[in-house]
Amino acid sequence: xxxxxxxxxxxxxxxxxxxxxxxxxxxxxxxxxxxxxxxxxxxxxxxxxxxxxxxxxxxxxxxxxxxxxxxxxxxxxxxxxxxxxxxxxxxxxxxxxxxxxxxxxxxxxxxxxxxxxxxxxxxxxxxxxxxxxxxxxxxxxxxxxxxxxxxxxxxxxxxxxxxxxxxxxxxxxxxxxxxxxxxxxxxxxxxxxxxxxxxxxxxxxxxxxxxxxxxxxxxxxxxxxxxxxxxxxxxxxxxxxxxxxxxxxxxxxxxxxxxxxxxxxxxxxxxxxxxxxxxxxxxxxxxxxxxxxxxxxxxxxxxxxxxxxxxxxxxxxxxxxxxxxxxxxxxxxxxxxxxxxxxxxxxxxxxxxxxxxxxxxxxxxxxxxxxxxxxxxxxxxxxxxxxxxxxxxxxxxxxxxxxxxxxxxxxxxxxxxxxxxxxxxxxxxxxxxxxxxxxxxxxxxxxxxxxxxxxxxxxxxxxxxx
Amino acid sequence: xxxxxxxxxxxxxxxxxxxxxxxxxxxxxxxxxxxxxxxxxxxxxxxxxxxxxxxxxxxxxxxxxxxxxxxxxxxxxxxxxxxxxxxxxxxxxxxxxxxxxxxxxxxxxxxxxxxxxxxxxxxxxxxxxxxxxxxxxxxxxxxxxxxxxxxxxxxxxxxxxxxxxxxxxxxxxxxxxxxxxxxxxxxxxxxxxxxxxxxxxxxxxxxxxxxxxxxxxxxxxxxxxxxxxxxxxxxxxxxxxxxxxxxxxxxxxxxxxxxxxxxxxxxxxxxxxxxxxxxxxxxxxxxxxxxxxxxxxxxxxxxxxxxxxxxxxxxxxxxxxxxxxxxxxxxxxxxxxxxxxxxxxxxxxxxxxxxxxxxxxxxxxxxxxxxxxxxxxxxxxxxxxxxxxxxxxxxxxxxxxxxxxxxxxxxxxxxxxxxxxxxxxxxxxxxxxxxxxxxxxxxxxxxxxxxxxxxxxxxx
Numbered sequence: 001x002x003x004x005x006x007x008x009x010x011x012x013x014x015x016x017x018x019x020x021x022x023x024x025x026x027x028x029x030x031x032x033x034x035x036x037x038x039x040x041x042x043x044x045x046x047x048x049x050x051x052x053x054x055x056x057x058x059x060x061x062x063x064x065x066x067x068x069x070x071x072x073x074x075x076x077x078x079x080x081x082x083x084x085x086x087x088x089x090x091x092x093x094x095x096x097x098x099x100x101x102x103x104x105x106x107x108x109x110x111x112x113x114x115x116x117x118x119x120x121x122x123x124x125x126x127x128x129x130x131x132x133x134x135x136x137x138x139x140x141x142x143x144x145x146x147x148x149x150x151x152x153x154x155x156x157x158x159x160x161x162x163x164x165x166x167x168x169x170x171x172x173x174x175x176x177x178x179x180x181x182x183x184x185x186x187x188x189x190x191x192x193x194x195x196x197x198x199x200x201x202x203x204x205x206x207x208x209x210x211x212x213x214x215x216x217x218x219x220x221x222x223x224x225x226x227x228x229x230x231x232x233x234x235x236x237x238x239x240x241x242x243x244x245x246x247x248x249x250x251x252x253x254x255x256x257x258x259x260x261x262x263x264x265x266x267x268x269x270x271x272x273x274x275x276x277x278x279x280x281x282x283x284x285x286x287x288x289x290x291x292x293x294x295x296x297x298x299x300x301x302x303x304x305x306x307x308x309x310x311x312x313x314x315x316x317x318x319x320x321x322x323x324x325x326x327x328x329x330x331x332x333x334x335x336x337x338x339x340x341x342x343x344x345x346x347x348x349x350x351x352x353x354x355x356x357x358x359x360x361x362x363x364x365x366x367x368x369x370x371x372x373x374x375x376x377x378x379x380x381x382x383x384x385x386x387x388x389x390x391x392x393x394x395x396x397x398x399x400x401x402x403x404x405x406x407x408x409x410x411x412x413x414x415x416x417x418x419x420x421x422x423x424x425x426x427x428x429x430x431x432x433x434x435x436x437x438x439x440x441x442x443x444x445x446x447x448x449x450x451x452x453x454x455x456x457x458x459x460x461x462x463x464x465x466x
Numbered sequence: 467x468x469x470x471x472x473x474x475x476x477x478x479x480x481x482x483x484x485x486x487x488x489x490x491x492x493x494x495x496x497x498x499x500x501x502x503x504x505x506x507x508x509x510x511x512x513x514x515x516x517x518x519x520x521x522x523x524x525x526x527x528x529x530x531x532x533x534x535x536x537x538x539x540x541x542x543x544x545x546x547x548x549x550x551x552x553x554x555x556x557x558x559x560x561x562x563x564x565x566x567x568x569x570x571x572x573x574x575x576x577x578x579x580x581x582x583x584x585x586x587x588x589x590x591x592x593x594x595x596x597x598x599x600x601x602x603x604x605x606x607x608x609x610x611x612x613x614x615x616x617x618x619x620x621x622x623x624x625x626x627x628x629x630x631x632x633x634x635x636x637x638x639x640x641x642x643x644x645x646x647x648x649x650x651x652x653x654x655x656x657x658x659x660x661x662x663x664x665x666x667x668x669x670x671x672x673x674x675x676x677x678x679x680x681x682x683x684x685x686x687x688x689x690x691x692x693x694x695x696x697x698x699x700x701x702x703x704x705x706x707x708x709x710x711x712x713x714x715x716x717x718x719x720x721x722x723x724x725x726x727x728x729x730x731x732x733x734x735x736x737x738x739x740x741x742x743x744x745x746x747x748x749x750x751x752x753x754x755x756x757x758x759x760x761x762x763x764x765x766x767x768x769x770x771x772x773x774x775x776x777x778x779x780x781x782x783x784x785x786x787x788x789x790x791x792x793x794x795x796x797x798x799x800x801x802x803x804x805x806x807x808x809x810x811x812x813x814x815x816x817x818x819x820x821x822x823x824x825x826x827x828x829x830x831x832x833x834x835x836x837x838x839x840x841x842x843x844x845x846x847x848x849x850x851x852x853x854x855x856x857x858x859x860x861x862x863x864x865x866x867x868x869x870x871x872x873x874x875x876x877x878x879x880x881x882x883x884x885x886x887x888x889x890x891x892x893x894x895x896x897x898x899x900x901x902x903x904x905x906x907x908x909x910x911x912x913x914x915x916x917x918x919x920x921x922x923x924x925x926x
Contacts, residue, residue, distance in 0.1 A: 023696055026738040157906035169908035298689040302745045310493045311514035348598050372599040373536050400482040400505045404534035404600055431503035
């Protein structure tokens, strides 16, 4: 897909809302929208234009706008909460400075929940059915509670549906989770810096049952990465000495410990979250391209079919002259010219039919049926010699009365005074019988009998007996 | 996509054999041309494009019917009975320049002119008609154009089809590759076979035609998946619907009526969406012009007959109850639903168990009940929609008679798998877009997809 063919997420959202509405509640009346869409250059633009018009007319566009507004408000509100949570975390980690800070407890307060939730996130991402945890429900729930008005649920549904189609719902929620934790951690670090700058804290560690070596090792292992990032960390000597009692050369130790705590928070809390948030957003940006309407999908194919039919008007040639007119005026008009009384023939009869038809009296001359070019010519010759007064042409109503047949009927009728087209098997298809009736009516002077009874034919002969 | 010109194919044949019908079915558009069981419905050449991706790969031209082939062949012979020896196309060109081409054989001239301008022709045959002299002459004229012809045997599904007779007649004029394609009820893979046959006939365009064949298969599959998603969406909406009511008779009756109304409208919308998806007109299925307004149906969803028609067993309890189709559940405010997949499924099961033994007792205690749509109704809905899907997939866009649900074999449903998916939906009232607390979630979208797959595995 080339770049000019891209549409904005907002437009894709409107398209999806219209799609959902039409598939859940039936097609919209889109005559105006379709008209406007016709001027759009490409199929995708046509679809978008139609959806934008439809959604503006029905208030879906304003519902989408409202959800966007409320959604951002909810996001900002959540982030404010996150900043608040950061300040509380910082305060509970460091305390008010009156009592020494237990570094183990401070570390846990700063990072335990953060790391735990990261682990949970990792596990859920491995599961194919992951939906993103409680946040999946919370943000949309709050947005839905706050946004009021018609079409809100449709707009929300479309938003989810878009991300679902792009297979990105879990990344939407991941981005949310990581941004919140990132905000919490950043706020914590800022408040910590502030507290550390303006208060004096002593750092201790305590144990009742464990050996000090365990603690020294633990700090050593955790320090490795922050140290690599350039944070100053206490060496094992200082760690060992910080056990329970605040030291004499406290100044340097304090700085070392606060650097270690801050470094741990940044390295284990902020940086991974920042990377994950960035990753989620990158994936979302990439996947958001998949939210554009898939013009080859069956739904959009049917929409396009209406905005942009696959066929076009007939070629430039003028329409044919309406219905053709056959000359049926007999060239032989003198009464005494008629040599035979009754002749019956058939055009392309069903081979299964008995010929001549039962019930046709012996006074009637029956000729062999016309079923080929040769028999046509033969028949015309025969009739030109026989010149019957009454001619019956049997036709099969199941056949289509085409122009060739009608022309033949007209040609044959030229040699007779009275002509009757006897339609057999006329009860089979009504549309064909109707077609025969209109077509034979156009041949002036020729009668039509659509009753499949030879007695009616005999009656007709009787009527025209002179 | 390639430097070749777009492949152009003329659809030719005797009058009233279904040329326009064939085109309608091929481009899946009921609005193309005029179709009537009358000769000469098509008077002018009309084109339809078939796209491959974003490019037009194939142009199909609908032509007027040939009506006077015997006369025309005579005239052609008369024209070429001069000293010079003319080959087929030269004779046709001679005819096109003649005065009769503008008057008596104007319609035929349009056809031949178009066929000469195309790379191939589809010769449509109505196999209900016997092979007559006029058809033989028609073939003789068309083969004079020296364009590859692929005979299409239309109406082969008809009882009075003379398929063999036609095959023999076509073989006599060297047309051995013949395609059976009923434009009213085309075979599922009819289009693919058509492209395949054309690819054999037109080797320079083989690449395009085979790509079209692949595209047809992909699109058919995509349509099927989309349709199943629509049906699954309907089922989830209906299964998850819960309406709260008191036990008073009036309120209950009112709630049931309201519930049934919502479900009927939802089913109607699904039918309408399916018709749209397969590009049929709305009146191809629905009996009345305003079915949504009054919600009436040919076969009412909640009637006992409808259930019996689909041989769904209705339990005694429901048949004896005041309202068939509505199951009254006890509202349990304390039970938290939707806490997770497993919990949801369990809750759904518990819900039903509760329904079996404790309805009356607990209902009296709490004074509230919840109305859900009963299992047989959901099965009926599923079967009916699946049946409609099958019919639409087999229906040609030339069909003029409306869809009747009785004309096709019944669908099968793996009740066990179906019920487990439905039970999950039942446990999530917020999944129903019919309910008052609808809330879209990825879980609902996933549930719809899973249910669609379940429906699919039963009916492939």
